[in-house]
Amino acid sequence: MDENPGLSEEYRRASPWPLFVALGLPIAELGILFGLVPLAVGGLLLFFGSIAGILRENSYVSSTWRGLAALSLVVVALGLAIWYWDGTTQSDLLVRAYSVLGTGVLMLLAGVGGELFAQDAEPTL
Amino acid sequence: METTGQLLLTVLMGAFLLGVAAFLARVEDWRSYTPLGAGGGAVGESGYGHAEKPAGLIRWFTTVDHKDIGLLYGLYATIAFVVGGLMVMLMRAELTTPATDVLGSATFYNSLLTSHGITMLFLFGTPIIAAFANYLVPLIIGADDMAFPRINAIAFWLLPPAALLIWAGFFPIPEVIPAQTAWTMYTPLSAGVGNGNQMNVGVDLMLLGLHLSGVSATMGAINFIATIFTERAEEVTWANLDIFSWTILTQSGLILFAFPLLGSALVMLLLDRNFATTFFAVEGGGPILWQHLFWFFGHPEVYILVLPPMGIVSYVLPRFSGRKLFGFKFVVYSTLAIGVLSFGVWAHHMFATGIDPRLRASFMAVSLAIAIPSAVKTFNWITTMWNGKLRLTAPMLFCIGFVSNFIIGGVTGVFLASIPVDLVLHDTYYVVGHFHYIVMGAITFAGMAGIYYWFPLVTGRWYQRTLAKAHFWLWMIGTNVTFFAMVLLGYGGMPRRYATFLPQFATLHQIATLGAFMLLVGGVIWVYNIYVSWIEGPHVQSGDPWRLDETSLNTAEWDWFDAKRETSLAATDGGEEVKADGGEVVDGAPADDAADDE
Amino acid sequence: MARIFDRDTLLDLTVNVIPLGIILFFVVAFVLVDPFGGLDFYGRVLQMGLLVFPFVALAILTYVSGKAIAGDEKRSPVFFQGQATMEGAQTRHEAEADIEAADEAAAAATAEAEAEAEADATDDDADPDTTDEE
Ligand code: HEM
Numbered sequence: 011m012d013e014n015p016g017l018s019e020e021y022r023r024a025s026p027w028p029l030f031v032a033l034g035l036p037i038a039e040l041g042i043l044f045g046l047v048p049l050a051v052g053g054l055l056l057f058f059g060s061i062a063g064i065l066r067e068n069s070y071v072s073s074t075w076r077g078l079a080a081l082s083l084v085v086v087a088l089g090l091a092i093w094y095w096d097g098t099t100q101s102d103l104l105v106r107a108y109s110v111l112g113t114g115v116l117m118l119l120a121g122v123g124g125e126l127f128a129q130d131a132e133p134t135l
Numbered sequence: 136m137e138t139t140g141q142l143l144l145t146v147l148m149g150a151f152l153l154g155v156a157a158f159l160a161r162v163e164d165w166r167s168y169t170p171l172g173a174g175g176g177a178v179g180e181s182g183y184g185h186a187e188k189p190a191g192l193i194r195w196f197t198t199v200d201h202k203d204i205g206l207l208y209g210l211y212a213t214i215a216f217v218v219g220g221l222m223v224m225l226m227r228a229e230l231t232t233p234a235t236d237v238l239g240s241a242t243f244y245n246s247l248l249t250s251h252g253i254t255m256l257f258l259f260g261t262p263i264i265a266a267f268a269n270y271l272v273p274l275i276i277g278a279d280d281m282a283f284p285r286i287n288a289i290a291f292w293l294l295p296p297a298a299l300l301i302w303a304g305f306f307p308i309p310e311v312i313p314a315q316t317a318w319t320m321y322t323p324l325s326a327g328v329g330n331g332n333q334m335n336v337g338v339d340l341m342l343l344g345l346h347l348s349g350v351s352a353t354m355g356a357i358n359f360i361a362t363i364f365t366e367r368a369e370e371v372t373w374a375n376l377d378i379f380s381w382t383i384l385t386q387s388g389l390i391l392f393a394f395p396l397l398g399s400a401l402v403m404l405l406l407d408r409n410f411a412t413t414f415f416a417v418e419g420g421g422p423i424l425w426q427h428l429f430w431f432f433g434h435p436e437v438y439i440l441v442l443p444p445m446g447i448v449s450y451v452l453p454r455f456s457g458r459k460l461f462g463f464k465f466v467v468y469s470t471l472a473i474g475v476l477s478f479g480v481w482a483h484h485m486f487a488t489g490i491d492p493r494l495r496a497s498f499m500a501v502s503l504a505i506a507i508p509s510a511v512k513t514f515n516w517i518t519t520m521w522n523g524k525l526r527l528t529a530p531m532l533f534c535i536g537f538v539s540n541f542i543i544g545g546v547t548g549v550f551l552a553s554i555p556v557d558l559v560l561h562d563t564y565y566v567v568g569h570f571h572y573i574v575m576g577a578i579t580f581a582g583m584a585g586i587y588y589w590f591p592l593v594t595g596r597w598y599q600r601t602l603a604k605a606h607f608w609l610w611m612i613g614t615n616v617t618f619f620a621m622v623l624l625g626y627g628g629m630p631r632r633y634a635t636f637l638p639q640f641a642t643l644h645q646i647a648t649l650g651a652f653m654l655l656v657g658g659v660i661w662v663y664n665i666y667v668s669w670i671e672g673p674h675v676q677s678g679d680p681w682r683l684d685e686t687s688l689n690t691a692e693w694d695w696f697d698a699k700r701e702t703s704l705a706a707t708d709g710g711e712e713v714k715a716d717g718g719e720v721v722d723g724a725p726a727d728d729a730a731d732d733e
Numbered sequence: 734m735a736r737i738f739d740r741d742t743l744l745d746l747t748v749n750v751i752p753l754g755i756i757l758f759f760v761v762a763f764v765l766v767d768p769f770g771g772l773d774f775y776g777r778v779l780q781m782g783l784l785v786f787p788f789v790a791l792a793i794l795t796y797v798s799g800k801a802i803a804g805d806e807k808r809s810p811v812f813f814q815g816q817a818t819m820e821g822a823q824t825r826h827e828a829e830a831d832i833e834a835a836d837e838a839a840a841a842a843t844a845e846a847e848a849e850a851e852a853d854a855t856d857d858d859a860d861p862d863t864t865d866e867e
């Protein structure tokens with residue numbers, strides 16, 4: 011395969027993350043909508059983990075761990091929001107709130123832990 | 136029971152994540168060969184055959200190259216088109232008899248109807264346009280790639296899950312049935328109210344899938360806007376931007392305003408269905424609120440679908456008329472006008488809802504105004520061809536078919552925009568005829584024009600001319616037979632969205648089915664032709680296979696193609712490939728004469 | 734600004750003036766005829782807003798885009814669509830000059846040199862009948 015000679019040879023044209031960002035989102039949505047804890051947790055991890063990977067790849071953050079820690083705040087905020095909504099509707103949203111919150115905390119721990127203890131091992135997730 | 140289920144899910148999810156981790160670890164290996172960085176830096180030796188991308192299947196799963204992504208969009212859209220097409224063939228077969236003799240159940244018919252519409256609009260229409268835009272816009276405007284290549288890849292990869300969710304109801308999953316809401320998803324039916332079966336999770340899955348496709352379209356749109364604004368080559372000023380890029384820019388603007396609104400409305404609907412909110416309940420926002428939100432998205436959506444095809448026609452048609460496009464700037468300004476006005480007409484889909492007649496009149500006014508820019512374009516295309524040196528190649532035939540069908544679709548549309556006419560024809564087959572003249576007769580035709588026109592650019596090969604002509608004529612006749620019969624059915628008062636009908640409509644329905652089978656045959660020919668030619672079609676003989684230089688109508692993407700050919704010929708020592716080229720002929724003439732026409 | 738919106742550009746923009754005119758027509762008609770009558774103030778605002786909003790938005794977009802396109806036309810060379818980045822592509826100006834030259838040569842059968850001098854002197858702006866070309 012010969013791609014446009016002379017044009018943009020200097021660009022790397024592959025990244026493993028986009029596929030998993032795109033898989034993580036629907037899995038997380040399904041999990042949260044139907045209250046399926048494993049899907050919610052796994053989907054969120056996949057989604058935000060891959061975003062952290064992209065941020066690292068772009069050099070927007072200096073390590074994937076840091077990206078993960080920063081993004082965990084978004085997840086925690088989402089969990090808190092669902093927790094709040096639980097109070098405002100008749101539907102029981104607690105399981106969903108806890109799974110999202112739990113995922114956020116997990117990500118935060120992984121991010122902080124990785125940053126402290128696994129400096130040279132870049133996580134794959 | 137409940138716990139075993141959750142346990143199973145946990146195990147599955149865990150295994151899946153492990154698999155992902157393993158895959159990423161493998162890919163990391165490859166990554167260690169090439170320098171990391173924000174897309175910058177020199178490319179090292181990768182150990183694979185290609186300097187910028189890994190080899191094999193992994194290349195396609197990890198690519199962020201706009202051309203690869205364009206091809207992925209194209210493949211995806213083709214698959215969706217085949218699925219949606221087969222669905223509608225079942226429906227047309229059912230409609231050969233007044234009772235439900237063929238499918239046996241109106242429920243199944245309704246499911247097919249819903250899926251056909253959504254598949255064609257969201258999984259075929261939007262993606263096939265994205266295919267052209269991804270591949271061509273950066274080449275034409277002289278950009279290295281899209282502004283955000285990774286977001287581009289994410290936008291594409293959201294689509295396969297979207298399709299799976301939208302079709303989920305048809306898969307043999309226990310307790311999940313397909314949605315039967317029609318593509319408009321009107322509440323209260325779609326909110327699962329009443330004794331019907333639309334509370335089923337199949338509907339939720341479909342709504343989620345639609346939501347995903349909306350996220351995808353929005354991400355793509357942001358990318359195109361950023362690319363066209365910031366990545367143009369220096370020479371490509373606003374005055375030099377080509378018409379296709381203009382339509383993509385306008386379309387992206389429309390997507391940016393329309394799709395997030397659809398997304399929000401879908402979320403509200405999901406909340407109503409699952410968490411007892413009352414956005415669309417009678418005691419809350421009311422069912423009509425859905426119609427306003429949906430059509431505020433929905434009308435711009437029809438222009439989201441038609442503007443880029445108009446761009447393709449405006450770009451390709453002059454090449455085979457031996458002329459520059461007549462009134463280029465008229466076409467640009469009218470594109471922008473359509474973009475703005477399309478947000479002011481949504482309630483023309485709601486004339487019959489008991490909306491205040493004084494407000495209804497305002498919507499009619501803007502709907503009539505929006506017909507002008509469309510008409511202006513039509514006149515420009517006709518004037519371009521007038522007295523031109525027409526070359527009736529396959530892409531040109533499809534362009535002419537586009538213009539012809541668009542006129543019928545547009546004129547029927549203007550009549551619908553007139554309130555008194557609409558009150559008679561609303562919800563009849565006339566409407567179905569109107570919009571299919573546009574979505575099939577125009578949008579899909581332009582897509583085919585683009586596919587045939589750029590086929591040599593993408594593959595370096597020729598398609599089979601005779602098959603392409605057969606495809607065109609089957610489709611041109613098939614489209615008009617099918618959809619004109621529908622217009623007549625509408626005049627007769629046949630309501631849309633029914634699996635059964637009164638015997639008096641049988642003849643016209645059978646004619647429509649006949650036309651649909653012509654479309655099917657044409658479609659099969661098309662798929663076969665593209666597939667076979669891609670693999671073993673004769674190589675093109677020059678960097679200007681359509682011989683556009685003769686009329687000074689060559690364009691940047693063919694220049695790129697020419698350069699690419701020359702480097703690759705030089706790289707392979709020329710000899711071998713050239714010999715193979717010379718040995719192959721199309722229809723007895725040298726390959727390049729395929730550009731000619733009989 | 735007056736320079737950017739010269740006669741040619743205004744002529745190009747007429748294409749959007751027509752829909753604006755249609756909307757305006759209905760605004761006036763609804764004020765004069767007031768179909769169905771009896772709208773309260775709020776209803777009147779809605780009825781007119783539905784017309785005025787698209788009108789204003791279209792007018793603004795037409796102005797902005799006209800300014801961008803016509804401005805770039807004045808600032809830098811104009812090519813035919815899709816040809817700007819091509820090597821050795823003719824600018825619109827050159828192409829028009831060529832056509833002019835050919836016409837002159839054919840019609841008057843004068844010496845080529847003369848025709849070319851003529852063409853060179855041709856000014857983009859002084860050439861009203863080519864504005865519709867791409
Ligand atoms: C020339 C300008 C056009 C006008 C004035 C127009 C007008 C209309 C009107 C008034 C309706 C509503 C009919 C009814 O349900 O009673 C309608 C329906 C429809 N139009 Fe158009 N149309 C135009 C162009 C288009 C284009 C370009 C497309 C597609 C790209 C399109 C696609 C549709 C669709 C999909 C529907 C059916 C919606 C449904 O399911 O109810 N129209 N059109």
Ligand SMILES: [Cu+2]
Nearest residue numbers: 434437483484
């Ligand atoms: Cu509409």
